Amino acid sequence: MLRIHGVGGYEEVGRNMTCIEIDDEALILDMGLYMDRFVALQEKKIKMNREILLNEDAIPNDNVIKSIKKKIRAIVISHAHLDHVGAVKWMAPNYECPIVTTPYTAEYIKRTARIKNKIIRVNVNSSYKISKKLEIEFINVTHSIPQSTMVRISTPYGDILYGLDYKNDNHPMLGRKTNIKRLRELDNVILLIADSTNADVEGKTFSEAIAREMLKDILFSLEMEENGLFLTTFSSHIARQKTMLKLIKDIGREAVFIGRSLYDYIESAEKLKLIDFSSHAKLIKNARDAEKLLNEMNKKKNEYAFIVTGGMGEKDAILSQIANDELALKISPQDIVIFSSAVIPTPTIQANRKILEQKLHRKKARIFKDVHVSGHGSREDLRDLIKIVSPQHILAAHGDMNKCASLATLANEMGYILGKNVHLMQNGQTLKI
Ligand SMILES: [Zn+2]
Structure with a gap:
């Protein structure tokens, strides 16, 4: 039976x-x-x-x-x-x-x-x-x-x-x-x-290699000398983050991962030796405990690329906190925000994401959406x-x-x-x- x-x-x-x-x-x-x-x-x-x-x-x-x-x-x-x-x-x-x-x-x-x-x-x-x-x-x-x-x-x-x-x-x-x-x-x-x-x-569904080429195409073709660079993807998407880390290095910036859920997934993967991000990037678990560091980074944003939580517009995640001016790290006009994810097609999440995008538009950010493969x-x-x-x-x-x-x-x-x-x-x- x-x-x-x-x-x-x-x-x-x-x-x-x-x-x-x-x-x-x-x-x-x-x-x-x-x-x-x-x-x-x-x-x-x-x-x-x-x-x-x-x-x-x-x-x-x-x-x-x-x-x-x-x-x-x-x-x-x-x-x-x-x-x-x-x-x-x-x-x-x-x-x-x-x-x-x-x-x-x-x-x-x-x-x-x-x-x-x-x-x-x-x-x-x-x-x-x-x-x-x-x-x-x-x-x-x-x-x-x-x-x-x-x-x-x-x-x-x-x-x-x-x-x-x-x-x-x-x-x-x-x-x-x-x-x-x-x-x-x-x-x-x-x-x-x-x-x-x-x-x-x-x-x-195309390969993860296609997502890498999409990201590469953006990062290598933009006029962004002095501008801030913010990227977001699913916190669990370690492969995508690995691609980001490599490309960020290639354009001569230092990667900074910010957010608790990113930290949890990355630490789990590091513990099993699947990746080694911490030797090549800064990992910040709690942004509010790192105000001083973020303030320093905010003064020379052109040296860094920030990989943050909040691609779905979650109200407590880092990207929303930045958009709400709640952190020392700020988004200025012409700063670049790349969403390397699709929006989960459910009502609350779609509404949250829309609100976040409106805030980023008001800050005159340059927005790139759906830089993603499923x-x-x-x-x-x-x-x-x-x-x-x-x-x-x-x-x-x-x-x-x-x-x-x-x-x-x-x-x-x-x-x-x-x-x-x-x-x-x-x-x-x-x-x-
Ligand atoms: Zn799954």
């Missing part, structure tokens, strides 16, 4: 959580935040707890698996993005089982969540036996954070491939390529749980994945109804039939195979 419980992420981009029930055992895949609701709560400055987050739909509602709680053997986390790992802090203590994840994600959990669950570290491209009947394997994929994986769950009925958050990047700037060889070897995939985030985007494969990448894996069934996940329907339409083009072997679910529903 195989049951798939869609706990979260089947009606929105984020809040990912799926439970796989196999006879008398079960395991949980991911425990993520719905960032839009989480950011909205942060702004209200409410002291958060599990109940508030649940009532506001910021974390998955695990009621659907309440009756099988005793069966759950492990919480498996695919990668360290908050929409996959951010709810661990609030939800994992309710489960008496270990968390199984890659070393980088484990480091991030350890740093950001105080929980008693045992954390088991398993390298990418390695397997781990959870019980007599259950084994998982972390298959390395390219995405936009170190050590991202697809999770293969081997069951007595065949393999389940949890394939969220992946792209097929042949020129990653950090880490290894997607392990296509291993994916090709899988010959008994009963179910693919597929990433629908970009299923509605035609074509292929970490999620587009429609044709997803088609290739389905070809490579040839799953018997496909379940669309990590998207709202429109995005999941796009994935189902793609599968339909490839011969799958809706309701028979390609499936759509809502949060709280269960699929039997």
Whole structure:
């Protein structure tokens, strides 16, 4: 008996959580935040707890698996993005089982969540036996954070491939390529749980190497001798930051990373020796504790490039603080602001970002937007994945109804039939195979 419980992420981009029930055992895949609701709560400055987050739909509602709680053997986390790992802090203590994840994600959990669950570290491209009947394997994929994986769950009925958050990047700037060889070897995939985030985007998602060329094109062609240079990207996007660091060096400036979330992700990566930013750049965790230093830097902005948090317009992040004149570091007319990210398309985040851009315009900054490539494969990448894996069934996940329907339409083009072997679910529903 195989049951798939869609706990979260089947009606929105984020809040990912799926439970796989196999006879008398079960395991949980991911425990993520719905960032839009989480950011909205942060702004209200409410002291958060599990109940508030649940009532506001910021974390998955695990009621659907309440009756099988005793069966759950492990919480498996695919990668360290908050929409996959951010709810661990609030939800994992309710489960008496270990968390199984890659070393980088484990480091991030350890740093950001105080929980008693045992954390088991398993390298990418390695397997781990959870019980007599259950084994998982972390298959390395390219995405936009170190050590991202697809999770293969081997069951007595065949393999389940949890394939969220992946792209097929042949020129990653950090880490290894997607392990296509291993994916090709899988010959008994009963179910693919597929990433629908970009299923509605035609074509292929370009390599991280393209983002580097975009940044290079801007940084090497601008007249900016005396002007300040501010860049922002996702705090977790270590590969992009590595590119920025190199290019900033090439134009003869010194990189300064500012912001707590940047600091957390960078420190986790440094601890595992994936990168070494601190020998080549300044890292400032708390801007308010570094007023004197920032004041000095503000007097000779042409010597530095500032990589800051706040690309989504988060009100407490560094870029908003600078735009609000709350720090010693200022934005002057003609200073350059590069957004090396896309705006997460949810209401609170879009509104915040718009407000930030208006403030930057009032300061007469030169603004560069969408200097970015996505970490999620587009429609044709997803088609290739389905070809490579040839799953018997496909379940669309990590998207709202429109995005999941796009994935189902793609599968339909490839011969799958809706309701028979390609499936759509809502949060709280269960699929039997
Ligand atoms: Zn992700």
